[in-house]
Amino acid sequence: MTAAHVHHPDLTRNQSLVYDVLNGSDAPLSAYSILDALRGEGFRAPLQVYRALEKLRAYGLVHRLESLNAFVACSHPDCAGHETAGFAICEKCGKVSEFAEERIAAPIRDWAKREGFVLAGSMIELRGLCRDCREG
Amino acid sequence: MTAAHVHHPDLTRNQSLVYDVLNGSDAPLSAYSILDALRGEGFRAPLQVYRALEKLRAYGLVHRLESLNAFVACSHPDCAGHETAGFAICEKCGKVSEFAEERIAAPIRDWAKREGFVLAGSMIELRGLCRDCREG
DNA sequence: TCGGGATGTGTTATGACATAACATAACGAA
DNA sequence: TTCGTTATGTTATGTCATAACACATCCCGA
Ligand SMILES: [Zn+2]
Ligand SMILES: [Zn+2]
Ligand SMILES: [Zn+2]
Ligand SMILES: [Zn+2]
Numbered sequence A, B: 001m002t003a004a005h006v007h008h009p010d011l012t013r014n015q016s017l018v019y020d021v022l023n024g025s026d027a028p029l030s031a032y033s034i035l036d037a038l039r040g041e042g043f044r045a046p047l048q049v050y051r052a053l054e055k056l057r058a059y060g061l062v063h064r065l066e067s068l069n070a071f072v073a074c075s076h077p078d079c080a081g082h083e084t085a086g087f088a089i090c091e092k093c094g095k096v097s098e099f100a101e102e103r104i105a106a107p108i109r110d111w112a113k114r115e116g117f118v119l120a121g122s123m124i125e126l127r128g129l130c131r132d133c134r135e136g
Numbered sequence C: 001t002c003g004g005g006a007t008g009t010g011t012t013a014t015g016a017c018a019t020a021a022c023a024t025a026a027c028g029a030a
Numbered sequence D: 001t002t003c004g005t006t007a008t009g010t011t012a013t014g015t016c017a018t019a020a021c022a023c024a025t026c027c028c029g030a
Helices: A013-023 A031-037 A046-058 A102-115 A131-135 B013-023 B031-037 B046-058 B102-115 B131-135
Strands: A062-065 A070-073 A086-090 A096-099 A118-129 B062-065 B070-073 B086-090 B096-099 B118-129
Touching (some): A013 A031, A031 A046, A102 A118, A102 B086, A102 B118, B013 B031
Parallel strands (some): B086 B118
Antiparallel strands (some): A118 B118
């Protein structure tokens, strides 16, 4: 970890290490993969990873992909804003594209309003082939 | 199991038992909960449940809720049609409402088309409070 | 400066979810 | 009948996540 690259005002050492691993990966990582990547830094137990992930998610720096049981760094400059992010997961190469489209979020909010459902959060995950892979 | 109540042309005994348990529940069930519910019918191992669930999902009779690691019976008469179903999960009472809104599905297809992403499936899960619970 | 709560950390053990691998049985078409 | 396909049973293992407890650190107010 280079001290010059600070990701968030209040990241602890463990949080920063976990974030760096995720940010340096071009595919989602499971908590145990992160653990293995950080054994050299002294990590020994899953909870060290899960606790850091919990904070990073609260800060909006990391997202969990429910359909993969895996985690990704947010691809937006300041993620805390976008409530209704979505993810397109390529089933061939494993890469994930994060999007935050008002055209998708708005009709979901509308549906919730019509149904009287108090929306607290949403999960949108698409499966398929990314542009690079569909041709190959 | 009453032989009079047939759910699908080709359901085997195990598949039918699993479906009945899910269909009779008003909240999602984990595979292990289903297993426990069917021990009286001779079920002894998780694979008996998972294999039935796999087929039922392929038939469109059952959905998996990724954010809960749980399963629900499809609430639509003939589910096989709706590609982009969504689920609203109440965090208080646990009930799930399934919806299939073209107004939500269409902008997702549009996004995929613009991005060159070949859409194979989508998962939409909303968290919050259902109408009944938000007042209580 | 001395608490004392809040937060972060380390460690062990356990719980919850899902599948691999192999053997056997049932079924239907050639 | 014979053979491929599908379903099933069983044991063991793999993967993901948290409970419970102890200790350290930090900050702030008495
Ligand atoms: Zn984000
Ligand atoms: Zn790809
Ligand atoms: Zn359905
Ligand atoms: Zn409710």
